[in-house]
Amino acid sequence: MNTTTANDTSELLRFATAGSVDDGKSTLIGRLLFDSKQIFEDQLEALERSSDLTGDGRINLANLTDGLRAEREQGITIDVAYRYFATPHRKFIVADAPGHVQYTRNMVTGASTANLMIVLVDARQGIIQQTRRHAYIAALLRIPHLVLCVNKMDLVGYSEKVFSRISTEFTAFATRLDIRDIAFIPVSALNGDNIVEPSTHMPWHKGPPLLRHLEEVYIASDRNLTDARFPVQYIIRPYSDEHHDFRGYAGQLAGGVFRVGDPVVALPSGRASRITGIHTFDGPREVAYAPMSVTLLLADDVDISRGDLLVRPDNLPTLGQDLEADLCWMSERPLQLNGKYALKHATRNTRAIVRLLRHRMNIDTLEPEAAPTLALNDIGRVRLTTLAPLAYDSYRRNRQTGGFILVDEATNETVAAGLIVDPPQVAPQAASDGGYAI
Amino acid sequence: MDTYALSHLEALEAEAIHILREVVAEFQRPVLLFSGGKDSICMLRLAEKAFRPARFPFPLLHIDTGHNFPELLDFRDHRAAELGEKLIVRTVEDALAKGIARATPGESSRNRLQTPTLLAALEEFKFDAALGGARRDEEKARAKERVFSFRDAFGQWDPKNQRPELWNLYNARINPGEHMRVFPLSNWTELDIWQYILREKLDIPSIYFAHRREVVRRDGQWLPVSPLLQPKPREEVRTLDVRVRTIGDISCTGCIESAARNVADIITEIAAARVTERGSRADDKRSETAMEDRKREGYF
Ligand SMILES: Nc1nc2c(ncn2[C@@H]2O[C@H](COP(=O)(O)OP(=O)(O)O)[C@@H](O)[C@H]2O)c(=O)[nH]1
Numbered sequence: 001m002n003t004t005t006a007n008d009t010s011e012l013l014r015f016a017t018a019g020s021v022d023d024g025k026s027t028l029i030g031r032l033l034f035d036s037k038q039i040f041e042d043q044l045e046a047l048e049r050s051s052d053l054t055g056d057g058r059i060n061l062a063n064l065t066d067g068l069r070a071e072r073e074q075g076i077t078i079d080v081a082y083r084y085f086a087t088p089h090r091k092f093i094v095a096d097a098p099g100h101v102q103y104t105r106n107m108v109t110g111a112s113t114a115n116l117m118i119v120l121v122d123a124r125q126g127i128i129q130q131t132r133r134h135a136y137i138a139a140l141l142r143i144p145h146l147v148l149c150v151n152k153m154d155l156v157g158y159s160e161k162v163f164s165r166i167s168t169e170f171t172a173f174a175t176r177l178d179i180r181d182i183a184f185i186p187v188s189a190l191n192g193d194n195i196v197e198p199s200t201h202m203p204w205h206k207g208p209p210l211l212r213h214l215e216e217v218y219i220a221s222d223r224n225l226t227d228a229r230f231p232v233q234y235i236i237r238p239y240s241d242e243h244h245d246f247r248g249y250a251g252q253l254a255g256g257v258f259r260v261g262d263p264v265v266a267l268p269s270g271r272a273s274r275i276t277g278i279h280t281f282d283g284p285r286e287v288a289y290a291p292m293s294v295t296l297l298l299a300d301d302v303d304i305s306r307g308d309l310l311v312r313p314d315n316l317p318t319l320g321q322d323l324e325a326d327l328c329w330m331s332e333r334p335l336q337l338n339g340k341y342a343l344k345h346a347t348r349n350t351r352a353i354v355r356l357l358r359h360r361m362n363i364d365t366l367e368p369e370a371a372p373t374l375a376l377n378d379i380g381r382v383r384l385t386t387l388a389p390l391a392y393d394s395y396r397r398n399r400q401t402g403g404f405i406l407v408d409e410a411t412n413e414t415v416a417a418g419l420i421v422d423p424p425q426v427a428p429q430a431a432s433d434g435g436y437a438i
Numbered sequence: 439m440d441t442y443a444l445s446h447l448e449a450l451e452a453e454a455i456h457i458l459r460e461v462v463a464e465f466q467r468p469v470l471l472f473s474g475g476k477d478s479i480c481m482l483r484l485a486e487k488a489f490r491p492a493r494f495p496f497p498l499l500h501i502d503t504g505h506n507f508p509e510l511l512d513f514r515d516h517r518a519a520e521l522g523e524k525l526i527v528r529t530v531e532d533a534l535a536k537g538i539a540r541a542t543p544g545e546s547s548r549n550r551l552q553t554p555t556l557l558a559a560l561e562e563f564k565f566d567a568a569l570g571g572a573r574r575d576e577e578k579a580r581a582k583e584r585v586f587s588f589r590d591a592f593g594q595w596d597p598k599n600q601r602p603e604l605w606n607l608y609n610a611r612i613n614p615g616e617h618m619r620v621f622p623l624s625n626w627t628e629l630d631i632w633q634y635i636l637r638e639k640l641d642i643p644s645i646y647f648a649h650r651r652e653v654v655r656r657d658g659q660w661l662p663v664s665p666l667l668q669p670k671p672r673e674e675v676r677t678l679d680v681r682v683r684t685i686g687d688i689s690c691t692g693c694i695e696s697a698a699r700n701v702a703d704i705i706t707e708i709a710a711a712r713v714t715e716r717g718s719r720a721d722d723k724r725s726e727t728a729m730e731d732r733k734r735e736g737y738f
Contacts (some may be wrong), residue, residue, distance in 0.1 A: 012446035079600065081581040082574045084627045091446040093625055105602055112604040225442055234459045238492040246491055252456040252606070257442065281487040289442045293455035293488070306463055330602050344607050347463070405607045412611040414601045 010086070013219060016095040016110040016143070018134040019120030024151045028120060028189035029096055032211060033085050035196040080110040089215040104377035105330035107137055108417055112403070115219050116145040118210075123156045123186070126166045132173060133363045139177035140326065140379065140419065142399060144222045146174075147183045147213060154188040158201040176366060181217070185210050223290055224398050228256030229317070230310040231346035231401070232266075236295055248279055248295035249304060254346060254400035255393075256315075257289045258296065266302060267309045267319055267391035274299040290400075307348035309391040309401070317391045317401060324421045326361075326395075327354075327382050329374040331408065331415035335382075337373065341415065345390050345404035352406065356383040374416075381421070395419035447633055451484065454622035456606060457585060458488040458569065461620050462495045464610035465567040468620075469560075472498040472525070474514035475685045476642055477571030477623055480631055482521065483638050484622060496569070497524040501556045503548035504531045505666055505687040513643040528559040547690045557593040560617055567610075567618045575627045585624045591615040628683075629708055636701045646704070648679045648696045659692035683708075 019025040083094040097103070097110030111117060117138040121131050138146050148170050156162045167184040174182055185194055186205055193199035194209040208216065233251035258264075262275045277297035278285040288294045296310065304310075311317060329335055335354060343352040360371035360380040374380045395402030406416040444452065461468050470485060472478045485494050498518055502511070518525035530548050533539040533555040541551065560568060574581045584600050586608040601609050612618060623631070635642060653660035654667070655674040661667055666689045669675045680693035681704075698704045 010446050011443065012449045079582045079597070081578075082625065083581065084575045084625070086627075086629070091627075091630075109602045109604055113606075220443055223442075233456070234463045236489060236492050240491070240493075243491045250459055250488070252452060281490050291449065291452050292444065293452040293459070342611065344609065346607075347460075399605060403605050403607065405604055405609060407609055407611055412609070412613065414604070414609045417602070417604045 010088070011090050011219070012093065013090050013116065013214060013217070014093045014095065014114050015116040015118060015214065016097055016107070016114040017118045017120065018097055018107055018111075018137075019151075020122075020128065020130040023120045023122045024189045025096065025120050028118075028149065028151065028187070028195070029083060029094060031189050031192055031195050032094075033083065035192060035211070080106050087211070087215055092214065104133070104137070104379075105328065107134070108141065108328045108330070111137055111141045111143055112399075112417065114141075114143050115222055116147065116214070116217060117143045118147045118149055120149045120151050121166060123150050123152045123162055123166065126162075127169050127173065129364050131170070132366070135170075135174060135177060135179070136361075136363050136366060139179050140328075142396060143179075144219070145181045145183075145217050146179050147185060147210070149210065150184070150186045151189050153186045153193060153199075153202065154191055158186075158188075158193075158199070160202070160204045163202075163205075183207065183213055183217075185213065224255040225289060226256060227315055227317070227393065227398060227401075228258050228262075228312045229254040229290075229393070229398065229401050230258060230264075230296065231348070232304055232306055232308045232310060233347045234306060235304075246297075247301070248297055249310070250293075250295045251347065252293040253288055253290040255290050255398050256312075257287060258310075258312075259287045260285075263313055264296075264298070264310045265313045265316070266304045267311060267317070268389040269303070269308065271300075271302045271304070272313065273302050307346075307350075307388075309346065309348075311391070317393045319389055319391050321386045321389050323384055323386065323390070323392065325382055325384060325404075325418045326421060327374060327380055327406070328417040328419075329376060329378045329380070329415065330417065331413055332376055333408070333411075333415070334376075335374040335380075335416070340409065342407040342409050343386060343404055343418075344407065345392065346401055348388070348390065350386050350388040350390070351409075352384045352386045354382050354384045354406075358382065384418075392420050394422045396421070447630060447637065450626055450630060451487070451634070453606070453625065454484045455488045457608070457620060457622040458485055460608055460610070461567050461569060461618075462489075464608075465618070467563065467565050468496040468567040468569060469499045469526075469563065469565040470494070470496050470569040471556075471571070472500055472514065472518070473571075473685070474500070474510040474517065474643060475571070476631055476635065476646065477573065479517070479640055479642055480623065480626075480634055480638075481569065481571045482517065483634075483640055486521070494521075494523050497526055499526045499528070499559060499563075499565075499568070501552045501559065502527050502529045502531075503552060503687050504529055505548050505689055507643070507645055507662075507682075507685060507688050507691075509643045509645045510685055513641075517641070526559070526563070528555055528562075530555050533558060548687055549690070553593075560593070565617065566612060567620055569620050569622065571623050572621050573623050573626050573628070573631075574621075583621070583624070585621055586610060587619045587621065588612065589617050589619060593617070595619075629705065632701060632705045632708060636705065642701075643685070645682050645685070647700070648681045648698050650677060651680050651693065652677050653680060653693050660694070662688055662691065662693060664688050 017025050081096045085092050095110030097107040119134045150163050150166050163186045186202055187194045193201055196211045198209050231251050231254055232249045236248035236250050238246050260275055260278055265272050275296055276299050278288050279295040279297055337354055341352050343350050358381040359368035360378055362369050393401040402420045404418040405414050408415050500514060530551045538558045539551045539554040584603045652663040653676060654663050654669040678695055681696040681698055682691050682693055685691055698707050
């Protein structure tokens with residue numbers, strides 16, 4: 001009867017939702033929570049009490065997810081809200097992100113950690129500019145799975161024709177993007193069709209309902225287990241008699257697998273060593289893999305500090321100070337070309353100068369265009385120089401070692417999300433960007 | 439490849455450890471808020487996982503309202519001593535005496551008074567980051583709060599102007615006088631907490647388990663009868679087997695009828711529960727936006 005229990009060995013799936021205002025995003029999430037029995041009596045009571053606010057008298061599932069007072073008053077979702085629910089198969093973290101253009105930055109935020117994105121469209125309107133923008137962001141942020149939910153099917157007579165027209169149009173558009181896995185599901189969030197149970201109104205739809213898709217979509221291979229990457233986060237030195245010689249390199253694996261005995265190289269210094277132990281509070285381990293948080297012990301007393309990246313010598317990232325990257329601009333104050341920003345990449349804090357804006361992306365036409373700068377919610381390709389060398393991968397290869405943020409040093413505001421792209425292949429020499437330090 | 443998978447609890451644990459270490463690496467004077475409640479008990483275990491065999495690189499701080507369950511305070515002191523970590527206690531009583539906090543006539547709950555007491559303690563020790571055990575699933579306003587939640591020089595949270603938080607890259611930059619509240623358990627649910635307590639075999643205060651207690655029916659809840667809360671005439675008073683789901687002041691913590699004798703029983707009960715955790719706290723019931731109002735003022 002109850003579907004709320006995730007047992008403690010179930011997998012975690014993070015998904016983001018995107019749609020235009022009134023496409024029914026809040027209703028859809030409310031429905032998922034409601035039908036998987038995550039809405040509790042006191043929340044229902046509060047919903048009933050507040051339903052007058054929207055005037056339509058009946059319980060508004062959307063109120064369950066529209067959190068802040070300002071949003072309640074304006075009747076729109078303006079910031080990413082996180083929601084949680086579980087079934088016996090999986091535990092879900094939902095990043096409910098606002099849809100309008102002026103909140104692109106919130107969508108990017110919600111999408112940055114997601115395994116999957118649900119893009120919602122209104123069946124009566126089909127694919128609109130906003131839908132293309134959302135799919136573009138999903139592709140840009142390398143979300144491995146996308147679900148196009150065609151909502152309000154009840155308002156188009158549950159028509160298969162409408163659904164396949166929308167699906168075909170979206171497929172044609174999506175071939176221009178790099179999205180690995182797309183599913184199409186016709187739903188009515190309001191009535192619960194194809195949300196948890198297969199819809200009796202749409203027997204022509206052969207695929208699973210939304211919740212089952214979320215439970216079953218294969219995510220185990222989404223992680224990068226190929227490139228061993230360990231950003232050193234913190235050095236553990238007990239300074240006690242008992243642990244006199246203990247010196248541990250604490251951090252969370254950003255990719256791949258490390259084993260006791262593995263040779264490692266610390267970047268940027270290029271110093272080599274070997275893993276002599278993997279320490280955890282629960283005892284020593286033989287192997288650690290992403291995204292575990294562990295403490296590595298090394299053979300030599302090498303000089304390694306926070307911000308260094310430990311990798312295996314047979315699989316090196318790029319090392320350099322000149323990067324190509326896509327920036328999602330998140331501040332009211334536009335990008336200052338040749339201005340200095342604080343940059344955080346993995347565990348390294350340094351500074352960067354944005355030297356060149358190659359183009360701004362027109363996310364309606366998906367065409368690059370010339371632009372003098374990047375303003376709030378713009379996305380563009382830049383070239384930047386960092387003060388200290390960074391050991392990085394392309395974002396396409398690794399979301400952790402390929403992403404960074406820029407921070408305004410005067411206001412401390414996070415102004416941009418950066419996604420490192422492979423440098424343009426000019427000459428073999430230049431492509432290695434200065435070469436490795438070893 | 440499946441052998442390289444993490445369960446959801448392991449994934450949440452790895453994330454929380456990363457956040458704890460990030461705070462210690464990025465701030466000068468962090469502190470961990472420890473109340474003796476179940477969330478902060480998990481925080482201590484996560485701190486052990488993040489920093490042992492070294493000592494915690496921060497002290498523990500409890501803001502004592504003076505209206506706490508005695509079981510909770512005993513547990514708090516015992517646990518801190520057992521870990522060998524430093525515990526600082528600052529009391530609302532003291533803050534009232536010094537004029538740092540001012541009571542409103544007729545107000546029985548001291549939850550609101552914790553805020554100025556906490557802010558004064560942060561200032562006293564020049565703490566620049568306070569690690570808290572709050573979860574996003576507790577309440578709607580929290581659902582939008584960042585893991586690194588910036589507070590201005592007045593200790594206030596501005597929900598409309600939060601820093602974007604991308605991947606696991608936390609912006610820790612602040613100016614002098616400002617501070618950060620950091621919530622490593624942001625993505626945990628009540629059930630995750632209990633599953634973690636079970637998995638880690640953590641001790642918890644006895645009041646989380648069913649025990650016999652005199653309670654009074656008020657505002658649709660059973661509240662514990664204590665020197666601070668005496669039944670009014672014609673109120674229904676019973677002696678029941680109850681436990682608490684979340685611990686606040688003894689004057690406003692609702693008890694639920696329960697037969698749960700151990701953590702596994704509690705998990706079974708929660709999985710079938712029909713009332714959310716904060717539904718058993720009288721102070722959140724006042725208005726739909728009660729929590730958001732308190733958070734803006736700097737409540738944790
Ligand atoms: N007929 C119908 N109406 C829907 C459906 N889903 C949502 N709505 C209505 O569309 C309106 C906007 O929904 P809401 O969830 O607030 O949209 P959001 O702005 O995307 O969060 C509300 O009046 C909903 O009741 C649906 O499947 N069918």
